[in-house]
Every structure is written in structure tokens, then in C-alpha cells.
Amino acid sequence: MNKETQRTLLEDVAREAGVSTASVSRVLNRAPHVSERLRERVEAAIERLGYVPDGNARALASRRIGAIGALVPTLDNPIFGAMIDSLEQRLKHHDCRLLIATYRYDLDDELQALRTLVQQGVDGVVLIGHDHRPAVGTLLARRRLPFLSCWHAEDDPAWPCIGFDNAAPARRLAEHLLRLGHRRLAVVSAPTEGNDRARARLEGFRQATEAAGCPLPPERIVTVEYGIAEGARAFETLMGLEAPPTAILCGNDTLAFGVMLAAQRKGVCVPDQLSVTGFDDLSQARFMSPPLTTVAVPAIEIGRRVADALIARIDGKIMPHLQLLDAPLALRESTGPAPID
Amino acid sequence: MNKETQRTLLEDVAREAGVSTASVSRVLNRAPHVSERLRERVEAAIERLGYVPDGNARALASRRIGAIGALVPTLDNPIFGAMIDSLEQRLKHHDCRLLIATYRYDLDDELQALRTLVQQGVDGVVLIGHDHRPAVGTLLARRRLPFLSCWHAEDDPAWPCIGFDNAAPARRLAEHLLRLGHRRLAVVSAPTEGNDRARARLEGFRQATEAAGCPLPPERIVTVEYGIAEGARAFETLMGLEAPPTAILCGNDTLAFGVMLAAQRKGVCVPDQLSVTGFDDLSQARFMSPPLTTVAVPAIEIGRRVADALIARIDGKIMPHLQLLDAPLALRESTGPAPID
DNA sequence: AGGTTTCTTGTAAGCGCTTACAACCGCGTT
DNA sequence: AACGCGGTTGTAAGCGCTTACAAGAAACCT
Incomplete structure (x- = not known):
């Protein structure tokens, strides 16, 4: 036992078991070529002393x-x-x-x-x-x-x-809405700087809408931080527009939850008056009312x-x-x- | 440069800067008594070699x-x-x-x-x-x-x-419901084994209901794992009882979300037909419809x-x-x- | 029985760093 | 001019473990 640190060392175990430090190390690392008898003695000594190997020393010596x-x-x-x-x-x-x-x-x-x-x-x-x-x-x-x-x-x-692929499902989501007759789509995106996933999703939304001939004007793309409250705020912004969207594509489920809950509060009926989509498929998504259309990540x-x-x-x-x-x-x-x- | 590992060592930095290893270490650890000139030289060498100290060796030597x-x-x-x-x-x-x-x-x-x-x-x-x-x-x-x-x-x-205190707010939640006239309360709890918080909350619910003379019968205490789906399932169980509860106290918000969403699906109106409470105050709680009564942890x-x-x-x-x-x-x-x- | 081979165990040299200690430097004192 | 002092730097001994190597024991062979 090391006097100063009160710690049991591998050396103490070796002494207690009456074997060399190498043998203790071998038992610890389940190395091959260790006799049953030796293993038992060492394990008993470890148990008796409550020995816990030092991970740093181990890492240093073994390089992993x-x-x-x-x-x-x-x-x-x-x-x-x-x-x-x-x-x-x-x-x-x-x-x-x-x-x-x-x-x-x-x-x-x-x-x-x-x-x-x-x-x-x-x-x-x-x-x-x-x-x-x-x-x-x-x-x-x-x-x-x-x-x-x-x-x-x-x-x-x-x-x-x-x-x-983050872009493809986003594209398909937008296409789904376009097929349903929506022409004024909007996007609530997470900040895209340093976030390629958010960028790809936004790009997917853009591609689909442009291909369908109803591109997204800047005012219908809102960027907000992560959070339900942020999603709710984005809803307010979008619905306050001259020509509010009939469908909102959200960069993730949490933003979509915020949008849906804000809609509910305002008495805007989803999906009759407004369609909403998410991205992630959190466990809540299927339990929202109505259940959220989203992408299963x-x-x-x-x-x-x-x-x-x-x-x-x-x-x-x-x-x-x-x-x-x-x-x-x-x-x-x-x-x-x-x-x- | 260590030939085998291709790693830059403190020693390499010392050589590059033309100083001792101790000096490099001192610079690294912002030790006192290091001249400006030496520090700059060492820092330049570190920069030049892209040196990253080895945390394990450091921990081993310094014991923290x-x-x-x-x-x-x-x-x-x-x-x-x-x-x-x-x-x-x-x-x-x-x-x-x-x-x-x-x-x-x-x-x-x-x-x-x-x-x-x-x-x-x-x-x-x-x-x-x-x-x-x-x-x-x-x-x-x-x-x-x-x-x-x-x-x-x-x-x-x-x-x-x-x-x-996990019990006190639980008690107060139950008292709140009792004051609102509820007499048939039920609890959806997380498993209590090895979880003193869940136990304390359940105990709080128990104390309040017993003090009010309407104790919780075993069939109105449902224990489920964590999850929205689990909360929803607990709702089914409880509402299938001979005498279904008029209020459900949940061990955490997620279970409460499950209960509320299942209620909505079944057309049970919260809070008119059923009161629900949670515990945690997750950010969603205030955005549920209706907003969830809970405990702000x-x-x-x-x-x-x-x-x-x-x-x-x-x-x-x-x-x-x-x-x-x-x-x-x-x-x-x-x-x-x-x-x- | 002697010589191999195979398996088990011990010895000791590091792993890359920190730090006690000693050495050294330049300065102000007496 | 000899001395002491505080500040700066170097030397080298570990930190607690793994593992290459060597040695010893046991099992096999001819």
C-alpha cells in the first residue's frame, strides 16, 4: 500500500498474491498462457485489497x-x-x-x-x-x-x-405537399452556418419548390435556433405575412412541434388550414395531434x-x-x- | 519525432526550442518563474510542431x-x-x-x-x-x-x-387536485426500484391522498418504463378500470405527455373530463394543449x-x-x- | 535418459509527462 | 572583492502500468 496516496497498486496485489507484477497485469488483461491457479490467486488478492487499476498508467503503457x-x-x-x-x-x-x-x-x-x-x-x-x-x-x-x-x-x-441523404427526404417532403396542391410553402430552418445537415435540408426544400415553379421567397424562409418556443415564434412570423403559407416545412421535429402548438393556440387547424412537417421522427411525433408527418432519421x-x-x-x-x-x-x-x- | 508513433513529444519540443523538457512542461502548465523570452520560444516550437501533450502521461505524472x-x-x-x-x-x-x-x-x-x-x-x-x-x-x-x-x-x-425534495411537490400536486374536488386519483409512476426519486414522488402522492381520506388502491397505481408510448398505454389501463380516475398524476412529464395524447385520441377532454399532471417541466410542457400542470425541476x-x-x-x-x-x-x-x- | 518443444512466470525497460532538487545567473550588500 | 539572494533553468527520478525478453518448468519425442 502506497503510504501517501493510500492507494492499492498493482505491486501490492503482486506482493499479496506472491507473484510478479507481470503476472498480475496478465490476469488483468486476460492474456493467454496464464494458469488457472495463478489467476485465481491474483483475483482473490485483487478482491481482498479492493484494487482498481489506474487507467492512465495503463493507457500510457499500452498506448490504447x-x-x-x-x-x-x-x-x-x-x-x-x-x-x-x-x-x-x-x-x-x-x-x-x-x-x-x-x-x-x-x-x-x-x-x-x-x-x-x-x-x-x-x-x-x-x-x-x-x-x-x-x-x-x-x-x-x-x-x-x-x-x-x-x-x-x-x-x-x-x-x-x-x-x-438529408436533401432527398426534404425534397420528397416538399413534393408531397406540392402534390397535395400547396403552392405557398414556407420553411422554418435551424441556423445553417456550420451545419451542413440543416443546409442540405433547406436545399432539398428549395430544389423541389423551384422545380415545381413555386420557389420560396426569402420572407418565407425563417431561421431560428433550436427549441419549441422558437418554432412557435416562427409560426407567428410566417402567419403574419401578407400572404401566409398553407404549409410549413420544419428543419426538425422540435421546431415543428412549436409550429403545431402555436397553430393550435391560434385556432389554426392542422392540417385543414395548415400543413406542417418535421424532420427526425422523435417519439413524440406520432403522438402529436394530429400525428406529425416527418422523416424517420x-x-x-x-x-x-x-x-x-x-x-x-x-x-x-x-x-x-x-x-x-x-x-x-x-x-x-x-x-x-x-x-x- | 518518435519514429514509430510519428508523434511529437515534449522532448521534441524541447529540442526544437533548445531548452530542457522541464522548461517546456513549465510553459505548458503556466508555472511561475518562466521568462518571457523562454516562453515565447517554447510556444513557437509547439506551434511549429503541432504538438499536443499526452493527457494520460500528464495525469499519471501530476496525479490529476x-x-x-x-x-x-x-x-x-x-x-x-x-x-x-x-x-x-x-x-x-x-x-x-x-x-x-x-x-x-x-x-x-x-x-x-x-x-x-x-x-x-x-x-x-x-x-x-x-x-x-x-x-x-x-x-x-x-x-x-x-x-x-x-x-x-x-x-x-x-x-x-x-x-x-421530490415528495413535497408531489404532495402539493395531489393536494391541488383534491382541492379541485377530485376523489378518484391515479398515479402513473416510473419503476421505483433503484430510483429513490420515483419512490419519493409516489410517496408524496400517497401521503396527500391518504391524509384526505381517499387513498390510492393498487389498481390505480400503474408502473411503466419511461416513454410517451408507455404513458399512453398506462392511460388505456387506467381508463379501462371499473371506476376510472378523474385525475392522473404522472411521475414525469414524458409519461404525462403520453397520457394526454392518448386522452386526446380517445376523445377524452383534458381537463374537463380528466386532469393530468407531470413532473420535470420540460420545455414542451407549457406548449401542450392544454399546457401541462407540472413541477419545475x-x-x-x-x-x-x-x-x-x-x-x-x-x-x-x-x-x-x-x-x-x-x-x-x-x-x-x-x-x-x-x-x- | 537426453534433447526439444511448449507453456508459464519473472525481470526490467520503458510509456510521456511532472517536479523536487541542484545549479546557475546577475544583482545589490557589506 | 567576497558574499548572499531571488529568480530562472536544467537534471533526473519517478507516476503505475505493460510487455519484450529470458528463464524455468512441464510435456513431448527419439
Whole structure:
């Protein structure tokens, strides 16, 4: 027992069990070629002394930490919570832990957080989206750190990624509304700076409306921060327009909830007077009244696949550069035929 | 440059700057007694080489890691997401990082996760609630690790804690309903095993109803897992009873959302035919229709205070054993007079 | 029985950093 | 001119673990 720190060290365990430190280490690491008898003696000693190995010393000596780092914009949004949850669960199967850092959509913060994770010596890194400071790529490359970005997908991505096309479902959502006869569409978007997903979704909305000959004028594109209250405020702004929209496409479900609830308050009937769509398919979406038409983002599946793929990369396996997942529309009752003027 | 790992080491920086490793370390740690000139030279060398110090080696040598660990049941519930967010923001002010681990309300997992955090060498630990395996306390004590539990509060707590009384607001919620004339109350609770908060809330509901002479029969206490769908299912169960309740007290907002949405679907009008209450005051609560009567849990404030208090403890300062916060009722329109039979 | 081979265990050299201690420098004192 | 002093820098000994290598024991063979 180390007198000053009162900590039990591996050396103490070795002494207690009457073996060498190497043997204790081998038992700890489930190394092959350890006799049953020795293992039992060491394990008993560990139990008796309540020994807990020092992860830092371990990481330093073995050059792996047994953890990967995830950089997520925020944990406020349950869709990321779900992904992280699934990622962590799956990593457990691989005896790997997860260090989470958030950056609130501030790319400078993201870079800073990455530096911290790298200092920690994480064995791999998960990023969201492909908007990052250039230094992010440089650092990752210089350290030869396995990494993956997710939540987005494009042809021939610069980095390995696991995700879905954000623009296509947005386009299809808009097309769905156009088919229903809507001509005055509006968009409530999350801030697009440093957020490629929000940008892609907006772009999808734009493409579809322009192709149909009824493009979105600037006043019918409102950008707001994340939050129900923000969605509600966006509703007010849009409905106060000279020619208010008959359908509102929202960049995520939470904004859509805000829009729908504000509509309800104002006595605007969804979908008879106003159609609303979301993006994410949070568990609430199907329970709204009316149930929200949205895009089912495969958050759980992303978490699972990212775990498997990153571990594989860390183990030096070759993995596909892109794993494209499906993000199907969930057509529900918040969208309906355009009202007759 | 280390040939094998391709990593820049502190030693490389020292060589590049033409100084000793100790000097580089001093610059890195902003130690006193470093001349301006030396500092500039070292910083230039660091910049030039893109040097990133190894956190593990640093932690090992200095015996502090600059991070605390938080054990939370789940990140699925946005109320914990909010608390963690606020905790992390505040820790940044103290130059301290946050390691998060989740255990899905499984106390054995919690203990396991704590071991992992301790192995990582965290400088302090945050726990939720006071239901834990005994080994949690033993381990924390043995390592003399500063720690704090939060989200609960009782007189003379065994451990230092920052939180609120879970039973009192529950009692007041029930009393509110009783005053409105309700006599057949029901409860939708989260599983109480290993969850003292859920237990305290249920107990609060019980106390108030018993004091008023209309105790809760077992069939009017439904226990379900976390989730909107689960709340909706609980609604079905309760409304299928011989004598369905006129008011439903939910253990958290998400369950209440489920109940309200199921009611809406079934054409049961809230609050005219049924009163519903939640607990948490998630941002959605005030936007439900009708807005949900609930308890405002001071999640942000808890995060902030936990950060300050834990850092203070790590620095050896003496802190109050208990910080009791207020969790006021948010009386809104989901509760109303009992219907006349 | 002696020589291999295979498995188990021990010895000791790091992993990349911090920090106690010593050495050194230039200055003001006596 | 000798001395002491405070401030700056270097030297080197760890921090607690892993692991290459070597040595010893046991099992196999001819």
C-alpha cells in the first residue's frame, strides 16, 4: 500500500498474491498462457485489497485507452441522445467506452473539444456532419486516428461516413405537399452556418419548390435556433405575412412541434388550414395531434453501425468508405390537401 | 519525432526550442518563474510542431486529470440532458472537463461505470439520487474522491447533496387536485426500484391522498418504463378500470405527455373530463394543449451548482452538506375541477 | 535418459509527462 | 572583492502500468 496516496497498486496485489507484477497485469488483461491457479490467486488478492487499476498508467503503457470520443453539437436534442445511447450500448460489446463532448454548433468549440479528446488519447473519434474547421482534419490525420463522420452522406465523401441523404427526404417532403396542391410553402430552418445537415435540408426544400415553379421567397424562409418556443415564434412570423403559407416545412421535429402548438393556440387547424412537417421522427411525433408527418432519421441504427465500423477501423480492418442508410418519410396526418382560398 | 508513433513529444519540443523538457512542461502548465523570452520560444516550437501533450502521461505524472465524472441514468430524458449541458458549461469556467456515463437505471451498471470512471482517474464524481450499491460509497471513500449526489434532498443526508425534495411537490400536486374536488386519483409512476426519486414522488402522492381520506388502491397505481408510448398505454389501463380516475398524476412529464395524447385520441377532454399532471417541466410542457400542470425541476441550476460545489471540494474547500433548491409547482390548464358524475 | 518443444512466470525497460532538487545567473550588500 | 539572494533553468527520478525478453518448468519425442 502506497503510504501517501493510500492507494492499492498493482505491486501490492503482486506482493499479496506472491507473484510478479507481470503476472498480475496478465490476469488483468486476460492474456493467454496464464494458469488457472495463478489467476485465481491474483483475483482473490485483487478482491481482498479492493484494487482498481489506474487507467492512465495503463493507457500510457499500452498506448490504447479503450475509449473513443464523440463530438456532438448538443445533448439537448433527444435525437442525438438516442444515437449516443445506442452507440454507447454497442461499444460495450467491444469493451470500449465513450467520451462525449458537446460544442453547441460552434465549430471553434468543436476543434477545441477534439483537442481535448486527442489529449485524452482516445482510440478513435466520431464526428457529426461534414462542416468542420480544417484543423480538425489535419489533427486527425497527423495522429493517424481512426475516425468517422455520421448523420450525412454524399457521393464520394471526403471522409468515411455513415449516414443518410438529408436533401432527398426534404425534397420528397416538399413534393408531397406540392402534390397535395400547396403552392405557398414556407420553411422554418435551424441556423445553417456550420451545419451542413440543416443546409442540405433547406436545399432539398428549395430544389423541389423551384422545380415545381413555386420557389420560396426569402420572407418565407425563417431561421431560428433550436427549441419549441422558437418554432412557435416562427409560426407567428410566417402567419403574419401578407400572404401566409398553407404549409410549413420544419428543419426538425422540435421546431415543428412549436409550429403545431402555436397553430393550435391560434385556432389554426392542422392540417385543414395548415400543413406542417418535421424532420427526425422523435417519439413524440406520432403522438402529436394530429400525428406529425416527418422523416424517420435512423439514429439508433447510426449509433450501432458507427460503433461497429469504428472498432473495425481501430483494429485495422478495411471498411467501406460510405454506409448509406435510409431515412424514409413518415407520412402522417399533419399534412393534408391545400385549403381552397 | 518518435519514429514509430510519428508523434511529437515534449522532448521534441524541447529540442526544437533548445531548452530542457522541464522548461517546456513549465510553459505548458503556466508555472511561475518562466521568462518571457523562454516562453515565447517554447510556444513557437509547439506551434511549429503541432504538438499536443499526452493527457494520460500528464495525469499519471501530476496525479490529476482535470475532469470529473458524472453518472446519469439515461440521456434519453431531456431533463438530464439539460442538467449535463449546464454542468459541462460551468465546468469549462473551471478548466475542467466532464466524463459522462449512463447506466439505464441499473445499479449494477452504475457501480461498473463508476469503477471505469475511477480507473480513468477522475478528480471528482457526480451521482444522481441516493439509491446506489453499497460498494459505490466504499469505493468513493477508499479513494477519498470528492463527490456529490444530486436531484434529491432529505434532512441530514448521508452524502453531500444538491437537490430538491421530490415528495413535497408531489404532495402539493395531489393536494391541488383534491382541492379541485377530485376523489378518484391515479398515479402513473416510473419503476421505483433503484430510483429513490420515483419512490419519493409516489410517496408524496400517497401521503396527500391518504391524509384526505381517499387513498390510492393498487389498481390505480400503474408502473411503466419511461416513454410517451408507455404513458399512453398506462392511460388505456387506467381508463379501462371499473371506476376510472378523474385525475392522473404522472411521475414525469414524458409519461404525462403520453397520457394526454392518448386522452386526446380517445376523445377524452383534458381537463374537463380528466386532469393530468407531470413532473420535470420540460420545455414542451407549457406548449401542450392544454399546457401541462407540472413541477419545475431546477435542472439547469443543479448543473451549475454541482459544478461549483464539486470544484470547491476538489480544491479542499469546506462546503455545505446540503443545498436545497426549490421545485415550484407550475399550475397550468391540464388540471381543472373534477367532473360532476 | 537426453534433447526439444511448449507453456508459464519473472525481470526490467520503458510509456510521456511532472517536479523536487541542484545549479546557475546577475544583482545589490557589506 | 567576497558574499548572499531571488529568480530562472536544467537534471533526473519517478507516476503505475505493460510487455519484450529470458528463464524455468512441464510435456513431448527419439
